C-alpha cells in the first residue's frame with residue numbers, strides 16, 4: 194500500500210482545461226472520494242493516477258517515488274471503469290485471471306487467487322460465464338475482482354455504482370466500504386453522488402470545473418464548507434442562500450436582506466464586517482425552526498408547498514419572492530399561504546463573500 | 555387473448571391461411587436465389603454431360619469434362635499447363651493478397667482509429683480518394699515499376715509483385731472498413747488492458763484484435779475474392795504460362811478455341827468457384843462472432 198500525492202497536476206486537452214493545479218495527498222490505506230458534478234475532471238484525474246493520461250503539468254508520486262512518467266503497467270494500480278470494461282470475449286474467470294497471466298504468475302497460483310477473490314465477492318458460481326450473461330451488479334463485482342486480484346497498491350474506482358439500481362447501490366455502498374477497510378488498500382473513489390461520498394469516504398475532495406474546491410472529512414465538509422459551491426453541493430436538500438448586507442447599528446450587527454433584518458451574534462458580526470459588507474448567508478434546511486407566532490429576530494414567510502418524505506417533511510417557504518426549503522418533522526398542519534416565522538439556529542448559519550463565494554465563517 | 559389461445563383448434567381456415575402466409579414469405583425469400591442457384595446447378599449438370607446441344611441442353615453422363623484434373627489439356631496443337639500448378643498459383647496470389655491486406659489494414663486501421671497524429675484527417679480523406687483509381691489506369695506505370703524492381707518476367711517473383719500491387723489497391727478500402735470496427739471498441743476496454751498490465755501492443759493483440767475479428771473476416775473475404783479472381787494484372791504482367799492463374803487460363807481456353815468446349819468450360823467454372831466457397835464458409839464464422847460488450851443496464 195502506498196500514499197498518493199498529486200503535486201500541482203494539470204491536464205489540458207487542447208483548449209479544454211479538464212484539471213487545473215490539483216494538489217491532493219492521499220494517505221496510506223485511506224479512502225478518498227473525488228466528488229463533483231459531471232464534467233468537472235474526476236475521470237481525467239483518475240486516469241492520470243492510473244497512468245493512462247500524462248499530466249500536462251505537475252507530478253504524481255506513490256510514496257516517494259515519482260510515477261508521473263511510468264506507464265500504467267508499472268504502477269500496480271487496480272481500476273474499475275464506469276462502464277466496467279470487462280473483456281467481452283473472455284469468461285469471468287479469464288477476465289479476473291488476466292492481470293495475473295500478464296504477470297506470469299504460475300497457473301495453480303492464478304487459480305487459487307481467482308477463486309479467493311471470487312469467494313470474497315461472491316461470484317464463484319459465475320466464473321464460467323461471459324460478461325454479456327451477467328447482470329449489472331454482477332458485472333460490477335467481476336470488474337472489482339479483476340482490479341483486486343493483482344493486489345494493487347492503489348485502487349481506483351470510477352463511479353462504480355452509477356449503473357446499478359437504487360437498492361443495490363445502497364447495499365454495495367456498505368459492502369465496498371467494508372471491503373476497503375478490510376483490505377486496507379489506498380482507494381480513490383470517483384462519484385457525482387454526494388451521499389455516496391459522504392457515507393463511504395474518509396476524506397472527500399470536492400471538485401468543480403477542474404479545480405479542487407475543498408478537501409476535508411465528510412463532517413467538516415458539511416459543517417464548514419469552504420465556499421458557496423461546496424455548501425450548495427453537499428447536503429440534500431441543499432443549503433438555502435440569501436443575499437444581503439452586513440450593517441452596524443449602535444455597535445450591533447445586522448444581516449440586512451431585501452425582505453428582513455436579522456440581528457447577528459456580536460462576535461460573528463464583527464468578523465464578517467471586518468472583511469466585507471456584501472454577503473450571502475447560508476443555512477441548512479435542518480437548521481431552522483418553523484414557528485407559528487412572531488418572535489424577536491425571526492424571518493416572516495408564507496408556506497408555499499409541503500413535500501412529505503415519510504419521516505420528515507420539506508416545507509417550501511416564500512420570503513418575499515425567494516423560496517427556502519426547511520426540513521422538519523411533521524407537526525402542526527401547514528397550509529399553503531399560511532403565515533409562519535423562521536427561527537434560524539444562529540450558531541449554524543454560514544456567511545460567504547458575495548464577490549468570491551469564499552466562506553467567511 | 556382467448557381467441558388467440560384457441561387458434562390451433564379452430565382448424566381449417568386459419569391453418570390454410572398460415573400455410574399460405576409462410577409459403578408466400580418463403581417464395582419471396584427464395585426468388586432472388588433462384589437465378590443464382592439454377593445457374594450453379596446448370597453448371598454442375600453441364601460439367602457432367604457428354605454432349606451439349608446448341609450450347610444449352612445437356613445430354614449423356616461423363617467425367618470427360620473434368621479430364622483437366624488428371625491430364626494436360628490439349629487443344630489442336632496447343633497444350634495448356636496442368637491445372638494444379640495454376641490453381642496453386644492462384645491460391646498463392648489470393649492468400650498473399652489476403653495476408654498482406656489483413657496485416658497492413660488491421661495495423662493501419664487501428665492507428666487511424668486510435669492514434670492522434672498530424673494530418674490524420676487528411677490521410678483518411680486521401681485514402682478514400684486513392685480508391686477512386688481503377689487499376690487499369692495504373693497498368694503502364696506499374697509495369698515500369700515492376701520492371702525496375704526486377705520483378706517482371708521472374709516467375710513467382712512476378713506473382714509476388716502482383717500481390718504487392720493488388721494488396722496496395724485493396725488496402726485503402728480495407729483499412730477504412732476495419733477502422734470502423736476499431737472505432738466501435740470503447741477506449742475503456744483498451745485502458746483496462748493497460749492498467750491490467752499490458753503493453754499497448756499486447757493490449758492490441760489480446761483484447762482489441764479478438765473484438766475486430768468480424769471485421770477481419772470481412773476484409774479477408776473481400777481481398778481473397780479479389781485476389782482469386784484477379785485477371786487484368788496477371789494477364790498483362792505474366793508471360794510464362796507456368797505462372798498463369800485460373801482466370802487467365804480460363805480466358806485463354808475460351809478465347810483460343812475455335813470450337814468452345816462448353817462441357818469443360820462448365821467444369822472449369824465450377825472448379826474455379828469451389829475454393830471461394832470453402833474460404834467463404836470458413837471465414838464466415840468470424841463474421842458472426844460479434845460480442846456485445848460494454849455495460850448492461
Ligand SMILES: Nc1ncnc2c1ncn2[C@@H]1O[C@H](COP(=O)(O)OP(=O)(O)O)[C@@H](O)[C@H]1O
Pocket residue numbers: 206209210211229230231232233234235236237238
Ligand atoms: N480525451 C479528451 N479529449 C478532450 N476533452 C476531454 C477528454 N477527456 C475529457 N475531456 C473533457 O475534460 C473535462 C473533464 O472530463 P471528465 O474528467 O471525464 O469529467 P468527469 O469524470 O468529472 O465527469 C470535460 O469537459 C471533458 O469534456
Ligand SMILES: [Mg+2]
Pocket residue numbers: 232235236237275
Ligand atoms: Mg467521469
